[in-house]
Amino acid sequence: MSVIEVIYINKQLNMEWYRIFLHTAKVENLTKAAQQLHMTQPSVSYAIKQLEDSLDVKLFDRLSKGVKLTAEGAALLEYVEPSFALIDSAERRLQALKDFAAGxxxxxxxxxxxxxxxxxxxxxxxxxxxxxxxxxxxxxxxxxxxxxxxxxxxxxxxxxxxxxxxxxxxxxxxAIQDCLVVGPPYRQLNGQPLSAEEIAKIPLLLLSPESSTGQFFKQWLNDQGVQAEASLELSSLEMQVECCERGYGAAFVTRRFVERELQEGRLFELPTLVPIPPRSxxxxxxxxxxxxxxxxxxxxxxxxxx
CATH class of the missing domain: 3.40.190.10 (Periplasmic binding protein-like II)
Structure with a gap:
C-alpha cells in the first residue's frame, strides 16, 4: 500500500471518528450513539479511544450512566458540530443543483x-x-x-x-436563410431578380459593421464585385423592420425573423440574381x-x- 493510500484511509477514519464523537457528545451515552449510528457499542468506544489517542487528550469522562465531555472535549465540539453542519449544507446544495432546484x-x-x-x-x-x-x-x-x-x-x-x-x-x-426585404413604397422591386449592382443602388438599412450579419451581407456583395454602404446603420432588427415598413429602403435580415411581416404584407422579399447562401x-x-x-x-x- 502506498503512502498516499495510507494517508487517504487515515483521513477517512478520522472523519468517521469525528462523526462518532459528535453523536456521542450529543446523547452523552455510548449505547445510544451506537444505535443512532447503526454500530455496536464496542465499535463506538474504540473509535473514541482512537480519536483521543490521535489528539493526545481525553475527550469524555466515563460515568456510571453514560459519558460527559471534558473541557477539551467541549472545546473540540465547538468546531466539529458546525463543520459537519456545513458539510450537510454543502451536500444539500449539491443535490439541489443536481435536481435543477437551485443555481x-x-x-x-x-x-x-x-x-x-x-x-x-x-x-x-x-x-x-x-x-x-x-x-x-x-x-x-x-x-x-x-x-x-x-x-x-x-x-x-x-x-x-x-x-x-x-x-x-x-x-x-x-440553419438560417437571409433575405432582402422592403416596405410597401418599394414593393415594385419584388418582380425580377436583382443584381448586386441594382441592390447597391437601393438605400440599405443594415446592422452596425461589427455585426456578423452586416459583415456577411457586405462580403456577399463583395464576392460579386460590388461595394455598398448603409444608408441607415441600425442596432437592432426591430429598427430595421420599422424603417423598412416606413419606406426608408431595403434591409438584410433572416427570413425566419420576419415571417409574420411578410405574411401580413407589411414587408416584401426582393428576389436576387445570385442566391444568398444559407448560414448557421x-x-x-x-x-x-x-x-x-x-x-x-x-x-x-x-x-x-x-
Missing part, C-alpha cells in the same frame, strides 16, 4: 436569435425548473464569445462560421471547462428542440 443559467445571444430561437426554449426550461435563476446577455457574436472566454456566461448562441479559436467549442444548432447558428462553450449541470441540461433541451 443559475448564464447565456448570451444576439437580439433576433434571442427572440426567435432562445426565448421559446427558455420558456420550456423555466416551466420545468422554476427555481433556476436565468441570466441573459444580449449582444453581438464577438461580444458573446468574449464573455464566454472571460467566464461571464456559460453558453452562447452565435452566427457561424466563427473564426478558429482554441478556447471555444462550437456545435451547429440551426451555433451553440458555443469554453473548450476545456466543464459545463455546469444546469447549462448542460439547457444545451441538451435546445439541441433536441431543433
Amino acid at each position: 443559475e443559467l448564464r447565456i448570451g445571444a444576439s437580439g433576433p436569435m434571442l427572440k426567435h430561437l432562445l426565448l421559446p426554449a427558455l420558456d420550456l426550461f423555466r416551466a420545468d425548473y422554476p427555481a433556476v435563476r436565468i441570466h441573459l446577455f444580449q449582444g453581438k457574436s464577438a461580444e458573446i464569445t468574449k464573455r464566454l472566454k472571460d467566464g461571464l456566461i456559460d453558453l452562447g448562441l452565435v452566427h457561424l462560421p466563427l473564426d478558429e479559436d482554441p478556447e471555444l467549442h462550437v456545435s451547429p444548432l440551426a 447558428v451555433g451553440i458555443t462553450v469554453r473548450q476545456s471547462i466543464s459545463l455546469p449541470l444546469i447549462a448542460g441540461q439547457f444545451r441538451k433541451m435546445l439541441m433536441h428542440s431543433r
